[in-house]
Amino acid sequence: MELTKNLTQAKLIKSLVVVILSSIALTISAKIKIPFYPVPMTMQTFVVLFLGISLGHKIALASVGLYLIEGILGLPVFSNSPEKGIGLIYFTGPTMGYLIGFLTACYLASKIKTNDNFFVILSKLIIATSSIYILGLIWLGTLIGWDKPIFSLGAKPFLLAETFKIIILALLTKQIIKIKRFI
Template structure:
């Protein structure tokens, strides 16, 4: 009985550590801007999907949740903070829908399995990342008005970078899953 209690406590501590380190990784990925066409790219969506694949949905969604709480609490973890604001004021700005979409994307990415072929992995990751943009344009349209070219502003500039990041994840997804089984 004591051994079970110790194993449970060790698993909880391990999970908390993984969640914290994942939120740090996501914050770092938000700050690194890579020159890309037509707009610079961050690796945030790559890390969101990576977290879903490598941590599974429970730990993955908890990680994204912690990241969002950190940002709402005022830590400068979001992509353009503190330059464009911090905390709840930044969170409720134009990027709120995308940030909320991180939760669904991470959840859906967790359904990538070792037995999936590359096309299935690609399809699952496209679906997952699409939810980021669906939530993003729904919020953006509500915020700035539906009379604006929402797709052209909030999705189109990022499509090429997303395809690049997803292709990279497809290539390493099985390695990530094999490593996850070892932990």
């Protein structure tokens, strides 16, 4: 019984460390801006999907959840914080829907299976990424008004970069899943 308790505690500690490190990776991915046309690209969505694929839905959701809580509490973890504000004020701004969409995306990405072929993986990644944009656009439209060109403002500039990230992840997914077995 003592051995079972120790193994459970070790697994819990390992999971907490992975969640914290994943939250840090997500923060770093938000801060690094890569020059890309038509807007600079961060690697946030790539990391969100990667977390879902590599860690499974429970740890990935905990990681993204921790990241969001850190931001809501005022830590400058989000892409444009602290320049554009911090905490709850930043969170409830124009990007809130996208940030919440990170939760659905990592969950959906976790549903990719070892025996999925490239096109199934690609399709699942497109659906996962689309969930970020659907929630983001719904919130953006609600916040700034549906009379504005919501798609042109909140999705169109990012489509090329998202396509690039999705294709890279689709090509790497089988290797990520193989590595996952050792974690």
